[in-house]
Amino acid sequence: MTKQVISPFKILSKDKKTKARVGKLYTQHGIINTPVFMPVATQATVKALTSEDLKNLGAECLLSNTYHLYLRPGTELLKKMKGIHNFMKWDGSVLTDSGGFQVWSLSHFTKISDKGATFTSHHDGSKHLFTPENVIDSQMKIGSDIFVTLDVCTENPITKKKSREALDTTKKWAERAVKHYHKKVKQNIKKTKTGFDVKNPLLFAIAQGATFDDLRKESALHIASQNIHGYCIGGLSTGEKDEDMNRAVSVVIDNLPEDKPRYFMGLGTPTEMLECIERGVDMFDCVFPTRIARNGTVFTSEGTINIKNNEYRLQNKPLDKKCDCYTCQNYSRAYLSHLFRAKELTSHRLLSIHNIRFLIQLMDRVRKEIRKGTFSKFKKDFIKKYK
Ligand SMILES: [Zn+2]
Incomplete structure (x- = not known):
């Protein structure tokens, strides 16, 4: 029987009016201050940025994808290069998702069986099998x-019967992944005077169940019963109504223990993040800020703007006057508008820097507001201005 793991998560402050909290998650590569936004380094890079840029932006953890890295450059190559940190010269933390979502969303052919998910590569059509065990090995x-356990992702909307079947498989796969992880990874986490000393990778499992309250509850209780360090909320932000998403988040969190981190997979607009922080979510990732940056769209405290619009061509002021990012400190809207219109690659880089820093600054601010006991007011004021 494996001993119950220690979750290296320390809650520093809780909001009195909501379920928002401030915490520190300790990993082999340092501390992640939560609530946190994790930039997405799909293929061991955040598009248009270097690892040094990400460090300067204040990123503490990057999200990378097992599916993508497994197909290219290949996990054996990464092992030979002594792992992703050495490969991409990043010394902060890395979270890898299991590939369940990409198998479902990117592959042209996916077959789910008890054994695992058979899929074809979106690069060359070659056939592969992901099992709960080999995804841990990867x-x-x-x-x-x-690490994150392999799950079954489903389309939205979905029938209850199909969601039930997918959840049953997700539960079995999570149990197999947890068992395999404990066979391979010796737990070496010690409590110290100030926090934790962590010498092993952590394991998170995913709650599924679409927007069916009973399935979400069952899934949350199931992952809560597993010997793991944290919890993911998957299968949401895939086109359902905001109220359905927020309700599903609340159902999951109400059925999870307080003392471990909760991570909402693939969510990343400022207002959605604030809604979920209020409901007790600690971690976020999303390709949204960099994807919209490459289309010329940037966050500002008054909502998003698109830099290619005519009105910005003559504005000699930063994207957001309160933003401390490199782009806002050095370049005007007029220059950024010109770069974008001229299809200069520098615009991808400068707009991505701003959008990621905007979310990281927002999380810094959120942690301060929770500690001061003024999170609810801050959230209300932010959303009012942002819309
Ligand atoms: Zn900025």
């Missing part, structure tokens, strides 16, 4: 700090 070769 994450070990990648060398990430936080």
Whole structure:
């Protein structure tokens, strides 16, 4: 019987009016201050940015993808390069998702069986099998700090019967992944005077169940019963109504223990993040800020703007006057508008820097507001201005 793991998560402050909290998650590669936004380094890079840029932006943890890295450059290559940190010269934390979502969303052919998910590569059509066990092995070769168990993702909307079937498989796969992880990873986490000393990768499992309250509850209780360090909320932000998403988040969180981190997979607009922080979510990732940056769209405290619009061509002021990012400190809207219109690659880089820093600054601010006991007011004021 494996001993119950220690979750290296320390809650520093809780909001009195909501379920928002401030915490520190300790990994092999340092501390992640929560609530946190994790930039997405799909293929061991955040598009248009270097690892040094990400460090300067204040990123503490990057999200990378097992599916993508497994197909290219390959997990064996990453192992030979001594893992993703050495490969991409990043010394902060890395969380890898299991590939369940990409198998479902990117592959042209996916077959789910008890054994695992058979899929074809979106690059060359070659056939592959992901099992709960080999996905853990892949994450070990990648060398990430936080592993995620393989799950079955489903379309939205979905029938209850199909969601039930997918959840049953997700539960079985999570149990197999947890068992395999404990066979391979010796737990070495010690409590110290100030926090934790962590010498092993952590394991998170995913709650599914679409927007069916009873399935979400069952899934949350199931992952809560597993010997793991944290919890993911998957299968949401896939086109359902905001109220359905927020309700599903609340159902999951109400059925999870307080003392471990909760991570909402693939969510990343400022207002959605604030809604979920209020409901007790600690971690976020999303490709949204960099994807919209490459289309010329940027966050500002008054909502998003698109830099290619005529009105910005003559504005000699930063994207957001309160933003401390490199782009806002050095370049005007007029220059950024010109770069974008001229299709200069520098615009991808400068707009991505701003959008990621905007979310990281927002999380810094949120942590301060929670500690001061003024989170609800801050959230209300922010959303009012942002819309
Ligand atoms: Zn900025």
